[in-house]
Amino acid sequence: MAWLHSWSGLLVCWVLLLVFCAGTASYFKDEITLWMQPELHRSAATQVSSADAAGRAVAYLQRNAADSPRWFIDLPDARNPAVSVLWMRPPGAPASGIGGGRGRFESRTLDPATGAFLQAVRDTRGGEFLYRLHFDLYFMQAIWARWIIGFCAMFMLVAIVSGIITHRRIFQDFFTFRPRKGQRSWLDAHNATAVLALPFHLMITYTGLVTLMFMYMPWGIQTAYQGNQQAFNNEAFGRAPQGKPSGQAAALTPVAPLVEQAVRHWRGAQPTRVAIMLAGDANATITVSRGTEGSLSANAPSMRFNGVTGALVAATGDAPGAANQTRGAMVGLHEAHFAGPLLRALFFVSGLAGCAMVATGALLWGVKTRQGQAKALAAGARPSFGLRLVDALNLGAIAGLPIAFATYFWANRLLPVGMPHRPDAEIHAFFIAWSVAAVLAQVRPTRTMWRVQLWAGALMLAAIPVLNAFTTQTHLGVTLLQGQGPAAVAGFDLTVLALGIALGAAAHVLGRRAKARMPAQRSVPAKDIGMPSSDAKGAA
Template sequence: MKNGFRQSMAWLHTYSGLLVGWVLFVVFAGGTAAYFRSEITFWMQPELHGAALKSPSAAERPELARRVADWLGQNAAGSPRWFITLPSEREPLVRVVWQKPPGQAPAKGRGRFGEALLDPATVQPVAGVRDTRGGDFFYRLHFDLHYMPAIWARWIVGFCAMFMLVAIVSGIVTHRRIFKDFFTFRPRKGQRSWLDAHNVSAVLALPYHLMITYTGLLTLVFMYMPWAPQAAYEQPRWQGAFEAEALGRPERPQASQRAAPLADLGAMVAQAQQRWQGVPAGQITIDHPGDAAARVAVRQTSGLSLRMRAPIAYFSGAEGAFTGVSDEQPRAAVLTYDVSEGLHVARFASPLLRALFFLSGLAGCAMVATGLLLWTVKERPAHLKALQKGERGSWALRLVDGLNVGAVAGLLVAMPALFWINRLLPVEVAERAQMEIHLFFAVWGACALLGLARPSRGMWRAQLLAAGALFALVPLLNAATGGAHWGVSLPQGQWVVAGFDAVCLLLGVGLLGAARWLRRPLARRTAAAGGAAARQPQAQGLAS
């Protein structure tokens, strides 16, 4: 073990973080935004800001479910599956999704499903609401990436998360004064300042970083390591059999091809809520509606506990008879897995706890970004000496500098740009939700190309200025494009809209402050000759 154990761990920490750091920044940024994905979606649909929407009580839900089933029977007849999400405090509309009948949809992709948002008062689609993926885009981005099959993306993200776990553990091992350095920050000290910033952002939320990385891997453990259940259960339907025994969930029924009307869905919801002592129903899944073998699954409202999976009551769709439950009293191993997944998603969190998760996620973004920049700080002195001698500088340093600008600053520009695209893109544009996403990646791609072409301190400053301005001006954008501005949202208690505007303003001020800091001359040079070389455009960088 060269140079001793700690030095070996330091090397492992450096390169296990560097090699996947750009993907990890995307994962952290998307996951952090996803803590408020419902709120982001609501802000991105300003047509809803003036509606007097409220979450129905448990007593009102059976009748609402009955009316939604009637609407689906008229508008989604022939569908093999219906999904109903009843309103909640965070999502005030009824969301219905149905699988399109065979022959009317592609074999794969989101085009297989139809979707609508219904007003709970009228049980009719809300007119004029713009189509957008909203916060769900950030949620999917952080583990499905985009423009690639989901299975590939999840393997990539899982591989990077494993490297992240190695980097965290090796960082703890190699950091001898981990808690002392947490209270130490030395500004304008070059490499030492970047190291202090990295230490503070890492230690500040260290329990969160360990938890979120480990539980993120655990959520897809059966995709990464499926061999045990594959060996124990018959192929190729081992997943259904495994879930049926481990989680107590019955396998999805097969259609009987005999027509039968759906029984009273409201009565089933009322019976399920009575079983749960008044806890309201949250989601309803109906397999093969209109078939004699139809099954109704009524899921309890999620977010009431640490568990990811709320209890489910099952009913015969044709007769309305109660047939069983699942997830009410899970085994210890299943409960452990369930709580781990619930911790990762944080649906249980109150607004204050959700805000703490959000701040911890921001600390994770800072930890990854400062770690990437710290590598360039350490490599730059050798690069400058080589330039002084007339030799070629480090191509790896230039590449990492460019990737840092593209992955970090570029994403910081693209995220608020999505909000501007959402408000400025005409509502009637075809495939509008996908167009927003395409333009998001176009902005990000342009920033990345500029960063790779000129990875300089000036490019960092320009992109941070753009990101800060886009974030800080979001409240004005909201007011100018039909949203509930602070003069309306605060008096009316629309805290979701007011809070979104406030958070964007704070993020914008922070990024503008970082851009202003970059205007200052470099406090120190590594050496007189190094300082001369640093004036060459190819030798400049944020971490100089």
């Protein structure tokens, strides 16, 4: 079990670290998006009913996307102050080059109070990029990325279970930390971060697999529905098949009364999305979907109306079956949409503990392997290929990822607001910064490089609030000291500041212990002294 725990964790730990980091940030993806669109900070305090916001959004779509067969409207809520509209361009229609959108879709951000296009708002994928990175990765097809993530998640589940079996004194070890004891210190740190949020680690790994269960285990559905996935979706989730245009023009019924009817049906629960198919056609339909806030289940009830008469066609999801509700609860636990700010903060802290657990586990493998090669290294030999590779991958992932995240936020503030393809430029900045850190780690995986990259990440993260003060009017002096502006903006600034200070403390401790070790290691070439060294008591 110890062997299984070590190798099932090591082989995928660097991908898992990216998944944990991006997934942890995703608990506040709406707040991250709001921070990355400072032009919306003033409108965050505007209170507009869902019905009014939907009516104004439909009016905008009728003026600007009348020939589109599909409209989607994301309504404002407590975490997202703006209205987002998305529509499909007709076949052959060119992209406008205005606003956002991907593929055949166009998107706009609207003022909920007026329905006007907020042209001055910078285009960004914000927290949505980090959310998608968590399970879709990037630069590859989503289907392959999800198979990779599922493979790594299964290894993670094996590592957690085998780790519980291996550590017989796991809860006793949680209260034990022996500093400056080399390998023992790294093991204590790994045990503490693992046990601190052990229920969370088990839940988040298993439910992560459940979110994509229909892709990983499709055989039951294929057999029961004879390969008709759409029929399964219609029956299990109440999804209506895509209608066909009748060719007969018909005026779209007002949407605001339908939204109000849905709110009454759900006893005050607010809708989050309105989907309109075939607007202007006699076969038009309007679907109003409820949000999942306040509900453990991720299944969102919906009401479908006739788009011409406004008559209710179907209400789905109000009383799902037991199996559907069980899956919905597991997906809801994973996404935590039900959680309020404090509970999401607890999920965030648990996610950080997961990041630390993966990182310390990877470093512990290097420490143990280096200890086995201590005599050869002391005699001037080079580390083995496997040890050097793991040291470099650890450095590129553990110290490089904070640099990449910080670069993403810096790019959001420094790139020109009207720059074409601006969201892609921000994302490319993320990967360029990470690639540079990873390449430098492969070239020189030394203690010095650890300190350089840790300090770089620390300074870049800690300086984000300062950057925000120079580029916006909603800095900490306003949001925190004066109590004005969105609290989410102040929370973001304080969080990245705290993370920067933590990285800086790690870099400082590493540098101080490196100086203390220097007299005893003058005979060892500097290039062979990686960060995870345990041949002296100060390694941890």
